[in-house]
Amino acid sequence: MAGDLNLIVEMVTVMGAATVGGYIASRFKQPVLLGYLAGGIVVGPAGLGLIALEGDIKVLAEIGVALLLFALGVEFSLKDLLKVKAIALGGGTLQILLTILLGGGLAYATGWVDSLPQAAFLGSVLALSSTAVVLKSLIERNEVKTAHGRIMLAMLIVQDLGLGVMLAVLPALAEPEGMAAALGAALLKLVIFLGGAIATGKWLIPSFLRLVVRQGSQELFLLTVLSLCLGIALLTSALGLGIEMGAFVAGLMVSNVEYADHALDRVLPMRDVFATLFFASIGLLIDPGFLLENASVLAGLVIIAMVGKAVLVTGIVRGFGYPFKTALTVGTGINQIGEFSFVLAGVAQASGLFSDRLYGLSVGTAAATLMLTPLTLRLTPFLLGRIEQSPRFSRWMREQPTQLVGVEPEELSGHIIVAGYGRVGQTLVRMLAFQGYPLLVIDNDEAKLQTLRERKIPYLFGDANSELILEKAHLSEAKSLAITLPDPTATRLVLNRALSLAPELDITVRAHADSELDPLYQLGAKEVVQPEFEAGLEIGAHVLLNLGDDAAAVQQVVNRYRQGRYRDILPERSQYWGVGDFDQAMEGLNHHWYSLPAGHGFVGQTIAAINIRRQAGVTIMAIERDKMLLHYPLGETLLQESDRLLIVGNPNEQYAFEQLLLA
Numbered sequence: 001m002a003g004d005l006n007l008i009v010e011m012v013t014v015m016g017a018a019t020v021g022g023y024i025a026s027r028f029k030q031p032v033l034l035g036y037l038a039g040g041i042v043v044g045p046a047g048l049g050l051i052a053l054e055g056d057i058k059v060l061a062e063i064g065v066a067l068l069l070f071a072l073g074v075e076f077s078l079k080d081l082l083k084v085k086a087i088a089l090g091g092g093t094l095q096i097l098l099t100i101l102l103g104g105g106l107a108y109a110t111g112w113v114d115s116l117p118q119a120a121f122l123g124s125v126l127a128l129s130s131t132a133v134v135l136k137s138l139i140e141r142n143e144v145k146t147a148h149g150r151i152m153l154a155m156l157i158v159q160d161l162g163l164g165v166m167l168a169v170l171p172a173l174a175e176p177e178g179m180a181a182a183l184g185a186a187l188l189k190l191v192i193f194l195g196g197a198i199a200t201g202k203w204l205i206p207s208f209l210r211l212v213v214r215q216g217s218q219e220l221f222l223l224t225v226l227s228l229c230l231g232i233a234l235l236t237s238a239l240g241l242g243i244e245m246g247a248f249v250a251g252l253m254v255s256n257v258e259y260a261d262h263a264l265d266r267v268l269p270m271r272d273v274f275a276t277l278f279f280a281s282i283g284l285l286i287d288p289g290f291l292l293e294n295a296s297v298l299a300g301l302v303i304i305a306m307v308g309k310a311v312l313v314t315g316i317v318r319g320f321g322y323p324f325k326t327a328l329t330v331g332t333g334i335n336q337i338g339e340f341s342f343v344l345a346g347v348a349q350a351s352g353l354f355s356d357r358l359y360g361l362s363v364g365t366a367a368a369t370l371m372l373t374p375l376t377l378r379l380t381p382f383l384l385g386r387i388e389q390s391p392r393f394s395r396w397m398r399e400q401p402t403q404l405v406g407v408e409p410e411e412l413s414g415h416i417i418v419a420g421y422g423r424v425g426q427t428l429v430r431m432l433a434f435q436g437y438p439l440l441v442i443d444n445d446e447a448k449l450q451t452l453r454e455r456k457i458p459y460l461f462g463d464a465n466s467e468l469i470l471e472k473a474h475l476s477e478a479k480s481l482a483i484t485l486p487d488p489t490a491t492r493l494v495l496n497r498a499l500s501l502a503p504e505l506d507i508t509v510r511a512h513a514d515s516e517l518d519p520l521y522q523l524g525a526k527e528v529v530q531p532e533f534e535a536g537l538e539i540g541a542h543v544l545l546n547l548g549d550d551a552a553a554v555q556q557v558v559n560r561y562r563q564g565r566y567r568d569i570l571p572e573r574s575q576y577w578g579v580g581d582f583d584q585a586m587e588g589l590n591h592h593w594y595s596l597p598a599g600h601g602f603v604g605q606t607i608a609a610i611n612i613r614r615q616a617g618v619t620i621m622a623i624e625r626d627k628m629l630l631h632y633p634l635g636e637t638l639l640q641e642s643d644r645l646l647i648v649g650n651p652n653e654q655y656a657f658e659q660l661l662l663a
Contacts (some may be wrong), residue, residue, distance in 0.1 A: 011060070011277070013050050017043045018280040028072075031133050031338060031370050036276055037220045040283020051284055052085025055617045061281040063230070064116050064274030065343055066247040070229040071271050072160055074264045087151055091316045097154020098312050099127035103304050113358065114296055117173035120350045126305045131156045131340030133370060133585040137333075137377045147444045151317060154332060163340050165190075167245045170344070183270040189239050194249070197232075200248045201253035208261050225254070229267075244343055282363055291364045294357070301365040306372065310335040323463050324442070332380045336369035381489055412458075415440050419464035419494050420484040421448045424510055424531060428482055433457065440473055465493035467501075475502035483509045488516055492523060496589060499524045500650055501616050522632045523619055523648070537561060545585050589648050591621065594661060596643040601663070606614050608635030616656035618649035646662055 017039030025035030043050040047159060049194055104123030107113045113122055134152055143149040168190040205228070212224045229250045254260050271493030284571055291298055314331030345362040348354040354362065370407055416432055418425050421443040432439055433455070441452055443458040452459045462469040464485060475481065481498055485491045509525040511517050520528045537558050544554045602610050623630045623637070624644035630637070639645075647657055 010051055013043055014040065014277060014280045014284075015273075018276050021280075022276075024069070029374060031130075031374070033133070033279055034367060034371055036279035037283040037367055037406070040280035041286050041288065042283075043331065044284035044286070046287040046289065057528045060274060061278040062243060064271070064276070065305065065346075066230060066233045066243050067267060067271035068275045068278065068339075069163075069244050069247040069343070070233075071264060071267060073253075074255045074260055074267075075251075080190055084319050087317065087320045088154035088158050088320070091151075092155040093162070094316055095155060095309075095313055096124075096127045096159060098316075099254050100124055102312065103127070104300075106304055106308075107301075110300070112361075116322065118348075118358065120173060121170055121344070121353050122358070122362065124170060124300065125341045125348070125366075126301070126309070126337060126426075128159050128163060128338045128341045128344065129156055129309075129334040130336050130370060130373065133336065133338070133373050135336055137374065143487055146334065146485075146490070147322070148326045150445070151322070151326070151330050152333050155313070155330070159338075160340070163344070164245055164248045166344060167248075167347060171347060185607070190245075191229035193239060197249050197253055198348075201256065205253050206257050209254075209257055213259060218266070218300050221262070222258075225263045225267060226270075228254070259478065279339070279342070282346075285360065286363055287360065290357075290360050291423060294361060294364075297361055298364050298368065302368050302372075305337050305365060305369050306335045306376070322364070323466070325463065326444070329380055332376050335376070336373040338370075339367040341366050366654060375621040381531050401634050412440065413477040414438060415458075415474075417473050417475070417478050417481045418484065419443075419481065419488070420510075421445065421452070421459075421484055422484060425482075425484040426451075428484060429457065440478075442469060442473060463490070465490045465497065467497055470494070470497055470501055475505055478502070480507060480508065481504045485502055485510070486512075488512050491516075492519065492589060495520060495523050495525055496619070496648060497650070499613070500653055503613060503617060509628060518632045519621075522621060524613060525579065534638055547634055553616030586621070586648075590650055590654065591646055591648045592654055593624070594645050594657065596639060597661060598641045598643060600641075600661065602639050603641050605639060606635060607633055607637050607639070610639075612657070612660075616649065617653040618647045618657045620645050621648050 018036040019039070020043070021035030021037070021039030022032040023035065025032050025038070039650070040051075042049050100120060102123070102125030103126035104113075104116075104119035107121040107122050108116065115120045130492045131153075134156060137232075138149045138152065157637060169187065172185070174588060209221075209224065211219055229247055232250040232253075233243035236249070237243045254263050257263075310331040312331075314324075314327045317327035317330045322330075345354060345359055345366075348362075349356075349359040415438040416427055417440045418432075419442045421429065421441050423442070425441070426448075426487035429439060429441060439457055441449075442462065443449060443459065443462040444461060444463050449459055449461060460469055460472060464470070464483070469549065475498055483494050483498075485489050485494065491509060491512075495507060498505060500508060503524075505526065508527045508529060509520050511520060511528050511530040517528050517530070541554050542556055544557065545551065612618055613621060619634060621631070623633050623639075623646070625640060625642075647654065649657065
């Protein structure tokens with residue numbers, strides 16, 4: 001009986017350790033995957049010695065790998081890939097090849113690997129990034145729809161597709177004597193298998209799944225999908241292509257069926273459970289003592305992965321015509337080693353290409369880069385801000401692939417500028433165009449601008465937060481500017497720079513959260529609109545009307561909530577603004593603290609009376625007084641002697657303010 005319970009004991013031990021590790025990692029704002037690895041280390045041979053990676057746990061981990069890759073195949077989106085197909089297919093493929101050459105070449109030159117096949121496999125491990133970690137970070141920062149967010153995800157999709165090819169071809173490198181013949185045989189098997197899979201996925205799978213769905217049994221549907229996934233995985237394993245390749249292709253076969261979303265919804269819980277076992281099982285193999293003994297090699301691999309890949313990706317994205325700021329953001333965003341690198345390293349070990357030492361170093365490198373990724377993503381805006389303020393490098397940030405289309409520069413007068421042509425911007429442009437107002441749209445997404453060409457609406461291609469772009473938009477001649485960008489940091493930069501060029505311009509801004517309302521008003525926005533809040537008002541109005549309330553009364557309720565520029569939904573300032581929120585609002589803005597001299601003419605006057613924006617173009621964002629901080633002071637705030645003022649403005653505006661203080 002004890003032997004029969006051994007599997008259950010091992011599962012409970014590993015999953016319990018992974019749960020605790022994942023919880024701790026989440027509390028410290030780290031990827032939960034690191035917690036799973038740590039849990040495996042604790043209960044593994046290098047820790048408490050409760051579990052060894054052999055027998056049943058290893059089989060369950062293989063199921064986790066299969067389900068992980070099956071879900072990846074189902075989630076694959078050709079539509080998303082084609083939106084940025086040039087940088088995705090061209091840049092993504094180039095990134096993989098160059099990273100393999102860089103990582104494998106340096107490892108071979110330094111003697112970390114003994115052969116070219118090992119170097120190729122190690123370079124492939126370093127080439128893959130973490131889709132899960134990057135996507136989570138983009139969602140948290142509301143950057144999925146930004147230019148750099150779309151490029152990151154497109155290149156990650158190409159990496160995921162490249163994984164399928166690697167899994168089919170790289171194991172053939174384990175036969176050095178007949179490598180050419182082995183590679184040829186592997187490619188032939190792959191072509192035959194993919195041909196059969198395409199035919200089966202097109203003519204057999206849809207009809208078969210339709211028959212199963214008609215039975216109305218959810219359990220039968222789930223069993224069918226799992227059998228399909230694991231069955232094809234076993235087939236590719238028998239062909240020598242590995243279970244991972246089969247599971248991925250099985251997902252691709254299901255992805256084009258109308259039941260794909262339902263299949264993914266059913267498989268995801270099981271995938272998460274078994275994938276947790278897989279990552280924890282990797283932790284069983286990690287020996288912290290071994291990593292410390294090989295710290296220099298580990299550090300070298302981490303530098304190759306994070307710095308080398310960042311430089312390569314930045315250069316590639318810049319080479320495809322994107323601004324330097326976008327290129328650097330992408331480069332520092334996908335410079336880690338991903339979860340599928342664990343899969344590839346496991347295949348290399350199983351093929352005999354990776355020794356236990358090299359496998360341990362690969363896994364340790366992946367864990368280290370995943371741990372550093374959240375930090376690098378948070379530091380990127382600060383790094384960009386420092387580069388932008390540097391006289392030596394600021395010109396890189398100003399360089400923009402601008403192109404004014406649809407109107408001559410001298411014709412730009414009395415126009416309305418829309419910065420951002422996403423969902424909000426498209427609705428606004430349709431409304432204004434219908435009313436016959438002259439428009440100028442600013443966006444850096446080539447796919448979206450095709451619509452503007454067809455409708456003959458003038459546009460500028462480039463980043464709206466670029467001073468060069470804003471100058472070309474003739475802000476001083478415009479009637480109004482509407483900022484509808486999905487990136488909060490870019491929104492603040494556009495607002496600040498637009499007012500520095502045209503202080504009297506009427507600007508309406510889209511906010512993404514309640515916490516953005518006050519900073520945007522303080523920076524000079526005439527009106528701030530939060531789409532989610534407006535949606536709540538509209539839903540509330542419809543509900544009240546359906547309940548029989550008078551239309552005029554309902555309109556009064558809606559107007560009352562809109563009065564005061566959304567002040568109704570803001571908590572009290574003293575309780576609302578914490579240091580973390582304020583620091584986040586300052587990201588990317590040129591700011592500096594100044595002390596107000598005793599006896600200066602500003603002392604005893606209100607902020608509104610001195611009208612500092614008209615005099616110097618700057619904004620007072622905070623006042624330090626008696627060791628207290630007043631964030632976002634209102635116009636009626638009186639300035640006092642010894643106040644320290646936090647001023648936001650470009651270098652010229654800062655200089656103008658300094659001259660006012662000396663006057």
